[in-house]
Amino acid sequence: MMESAGLKSLIRARADALGFVSCRVTRPRVDRMHADALQQWVAADMQGEMTWMAEENRLQRRRQPESMLANVRSVITVAMPYSAPDYGLDEASAARAHGVITAYAHGDDYHDVMKKRLKALAAELDALLGRHDQRVFVDTAPVLEHALAERAGLGWQGKHSLTIDRQLGSWFLLGEIFTTAELEADEAALNHCGSCSACMDICPTGAIVAPYVVDARLCISYLTIEFDGFIPRHLRPLMGNRIYGCDDCQLVCPWNGYAAKGAGVLRDRRIGPSSASRPDPEADPLRPRRENHLPDLASLLRLDEDGFRQRFRKSPVRRTKRRGLLRNVCIAMGNSGQVAFVDALMQALQDGEPLIRGHAAWALGRLAHAQNRQAIIRAMTACAASEANQQVLEEVETSIRQMNKTDGVT
Numbered sequence: 106m107m108e109s110a111g112l113k114s115l116i117r118a119r120a121d122a123l124g125f126v127s128c129r130v131t132r133p134r135v136d137r138m139h140a141d142a143l144q145q146w147v148a149a150d151m152q153g154e155m156t157w158m159a160e161e162n163r164l165q166r167r168r169q170p171e172s173m174l175a176n177v178r179s180v181i182t183v184a185m186p187y188s189a190p191d192y193g194l195d196e197a198s199a200a201r202a203h204g205v206i207t208a209y210a211h212g213d214d215y216h217d218v219m220k221k222r223l224k225a226l227a228a229e230l231d232a233l234l235g236r237h238d239q240r241v242f243v244d245t246a247p248v249l250e251h252a253l254a255e256r257a258g259l260g261w262q263g264k265h266s267l268t269i270d271r272q273l274g275s276w277f278l279l280g281e282i283f284t285t286a287e288l289e290a291d292e293a294a295l296n297h298c299g300s301c302s303a304c305m306d307i308c309p310t311g312a313i314v315a316p317y318v319v320d321a322r323l324c325i326s327y328l329t330i331e332f333d334g335f336i337p338r339h340l341r342p343l344m345g346n347r348i349y350g351c352d353d354c355q356l357v358c359p360w361n362g363y364a365a366k367g368a369g370v371l372r373d374r375r376i377g378p379s380s381a382s383r384p385d386p387e388a389d390p391l392r393p394r395r396e397n398h399l400p401d402l403a404s405l406l407r408l409d410e411d412g413f414r415q416r417f418r419k420s421p422v423r424r425t426k427r428r429g430l431l432r433n434v435c436i437a438m439g440n441s442g443q444v445a446f447v448d449a450l451m452q453a454l455q456d457g458e459p460l461i462r463g464h465a466a467w468a469l470g471r472l473a474h475a476q477n478r479q480a481i482i483r484a485m486t487a488c489a490a491s492e493a494n495q496q497v498l499e500e501v502e503t504s505i506r507q508m509n510k511t512d513g514v515t
């Protein structure tokens with residue numbers, strides 16, 4: 106077997122060639138601090154409807170990575186970068202007729218891309234490490250990946266809960282290979298958040314309830330992607346035009362500012378080997394698709410099931426299904442102040458999906474003004490007469506009540 110440091114640099118070179126910008130090694134252990142933080146987070150119900158996160162056997166596995174593979178000795182943790190948005194916070198929120206999709210979802214689904222690349226790396230490890238067992242994980246497995254990445258020195262977990270590297274910033278995704286081979290462990294990363302609280306201050310919903318603690322129930326990423334019901338009414342105005350995820354806490358993080366100035370490390374290395382053999386950037390599946398750059402809300406609300414499937418083919422956005430995305434689009438329209446959306450929202454009141462009808466009713470209530478209010482109330486009253494879904498009915502009646510109140514009718 107090759108000498109350990111030489112072996113590790115070979116593994117790093119292979120990881121680099123596959124498009125991973127960082128590759129570090131640690132033991133399969135989670136520090137007490139991370140294990141306790143997970144326990145407290147779940148005890149406070151901050152996982153919301155992601156109930157699988159609170160299941161005891163999955164918690165146990167997160168706390169004890171060694172339970173994921175018999176005789177595991179080393180964890181190789183890798184970072185796969187994606188492009189930061191090419192707009193800032195101000196531009197995104199000023200584009201009121203448009204929706205904001207989180208940057209990692211601008212290209213193809215990273216799960217597929219990451220898994221393919223990790224498997225390719227694992228195949229190379231078989232040749233390099235000789236006889237060993239290994240397992241590959243992307244973020245769906247019960248692995249406390251930020252804690253392992255920190256232990257491996259890949260980056261520290263910032264106050265917004267994502268992993269940050271001083272050179273790379275935080276625009277990357279994590280993956281792991283667990284192996285029974287004994288590899289030399291790297292040094293843990295130090296935390297460089299210091300007294301900064303920019304992410305906590307900017308968060309539109311106050312979801313970062315304490316440093317390093319994100320209450321998923323308030324986080325727009327959770328609300329727009331993982332949560333599949335009626336979004337609490339008091340949170341809707343705070344969501345602005347974010348229709349799939351949210352990047353605000355990353356956009357304000359000074360370490361992403363430094364990374365952007367640092368000669369575009371991520372942009373240059375997004376594709377793979379830092380040699381002349383680097384593949385054509387056009388072929389990169391994570392390359393942002395132009396149509397996901399602040400997409401027009403009106404055209405999204407027109408999507409039927411087939412249209413949705415085609416528009417978001419291979420995209421992570423499929424996760425919300427049409428009904429989840431169009432629910433979010435209705436909220437963004439309601440927050441837009443654009444009266445031009447009223448006709449489209451009136452049509453959405455007839456949609457087959459209760460989730461879309463209910464949020465369209467809320468949005469119409471927000472866009473009502475002196476000239477159109479009575480017409481909206483009439484249309485919604487007619488809808489209420491034939492509405493069979495209790496939640497939608499409540500949405501419609503609440504909106505009508507609020508509009509009547511504005512008009513002085515009690």
Ligand code: SF4
Nearest residue numbers: 308324325351353354
């Ligand atoms: S993703 Fe958005 S809502 Fe969630 S913690 Fe970050 S800034 Fe707050």
Ligand code: SF4
Nearest residue numbers: 263264298301304358
């Ligand atoms: S914005 Fe500041 S506090 Fe938040 S993760 Fe970045 S450095 Fe840490």
